[in-house]
Amino acid sequence: MIPAKEAPRKKTIPLPTVQLIGAQKAGTSAVADWLFGKFYRPQVFESEPSYYSKEVHYFDNYSRYEQGIEFYASRWQNASDRSFTLDATPDTLPFAERVRSVYEAAGGNQADTVKMILILREPISRELSLYNHLAFECHCLDIRERTAWHNQVVKDDGSIMSFDDFVRSKSIPALSKLEGPGRSTRHGLYELHLRSWFKLFERKQILVLSYDELKHDPTNMQERIQSFLGCKIPGALSRSNSNNSKYKVKSPSTETKQILSNIFDLSNENLYQLLKKDPAPIMEQTPFPRFLKP
Numbered sequence: 320m321i322p323a324k325e326a327p328r329k330k331t332i333p334l335p336t337v338q339l340i341g342a343q344k345a346g347t348s349a350v351a352d353w354l355f356g357k358f359y360r361p362q363v364f365e366s367e368p369s370y371y372s373k374e375v376h377y378f379d380n381y382s383r384y385e386q387g388i389e390f391y392a393s394r395w396q397n398a399s400d401r402s403f404t405l406d407a408t409p410d411t412l413p414f415a416e417r418v419r420s421v422y423e424a425a426g427g428n429q430a431d432t433v434k435m436i437l438i439l440r441e442p443i444s445r446e447l448s449l450y451n452h453l454a455f456e457c458h459c460l461d462i463r464e465r466t467a468w469h470n471q472v473v474k475d476d477g478s479i480m481s482f483d484d485f486v487r488s489k490s491i492p493a494l495s496k497l498e499g500p501g502r503s504t505r506h507g508l509y510e511l512h513l514r515s516w517f518k519l520f521e522r523k524q525i526l527v528l529s530y531d532e533l534k535h536d537p538t539n540m541q542e543r544i545q546s547f548l549g550c551k552i553p554g555a556l557s558r559s560n561s562n563n564s565k566y567k568v569k570s571p572s573t574e575t576k577q578i579l580s581n582i583f584d585l586s587n588e589n590l591y592q593l594l595k596k597d598p599a600p601i602m603e604q605t606p607f608p609r610f611l612k613p
């Protein structure tokens with residue numbers, strides 16, 4: 320009997336094996352710098368900014384996303400071992416669905432083996448760090464170089480607003496809806512995002528880390544990450560992407576802190592419950608430590 324002709328096998332497109340999905344301003348640069356001692360960085364293509372060698376901005380930037388999987392995968396085309404490839408785009412956090420569908424479309428069992436790492440920072444401090452980042456860049460950049468993202472902290476008269484003004488005019492409206500301007504601010508609603516990730520991926524694929532541990536016990540955090548990834552990473556976690564400018568606002572006013580607490584406290588409580596519910600990867604901190612207020 321002539322054997323039936325084998326159906327042509329669907330080509331598998333290798334995607335990064337690890338995604339550091341956020342959160343923005345929670346120490347992702349420090350963790351990425353250390354991981355890139357072992358994992359291959361994404362390649363930066365002509366006319367792209369150099370920070371794309373850490374973060375590809377594929378899932379969060381529609382004009383890049385619509386260029387397709389090959390466009391994304393080609394970032395690691397020169398990696399001699401495709402099992403050690405990392406994308407550390409902190410804005411991937413709100414895009415669990417895109418990540419799932421891209422990994423499924425890329426073939427093989429990649430959607431079920433990709434590993435996600437997420438660092439969570441107390442959301443008011445994270446919001447302040449975001450503001451400081453935007454304000455610092457606005458101070459340094461020429462007006463023509465500022466993007467819509469930077470302009471979140473720019474007043475109509477061109478001056479840079481205070482953190483109090485930023486919270487009232489940008490953060491609060493952004494936190495009251497799920498879409499529209501202020502996506503970076505909505506990263507702080509961790510529970511909302513994690514529910515999507517937990518629905519679409521196995522819990523064991525996602526390691527949730529605490530920024531407070533990065534700050535106070537980085538060696539322990541290193542061990543958790545190495546155990547999750549099943550490999551040793553050379554070197555050690557250090558401080559990275561710190562904003563020490565003279566413009567830096569060190570702490571929020573009591574009133575602004577209260578306004579933000581009124582929103583984030585409930586989301587944080589729901590997060591702690593969510594993290595208690597599903598069995599986490601064994602090396603994750605359980606119970607997840609409550610955030611330290613600024």
Ligand SMILES: Nc1ncnc2c1ncn2[C@@H]1O[C@H](COP(=O)(O)OS(=O)(=O)O)[C@@H](OP(=O)(O)O)[C@H]1O
Binds near residue numbers: 345346409449533557
């Ligand atoms: N090792 C270590 N320990 C404690 N804190 C650290 C560490 N490395 C970076 N940082 C602080 O993290 C903030 C920057 O976060 P990210 O690198 O995630 O920012 S970004 O989203 O990539 O722009 C930024 O926070 P702020 O200084 O409060 O703005 C950094 O100072």
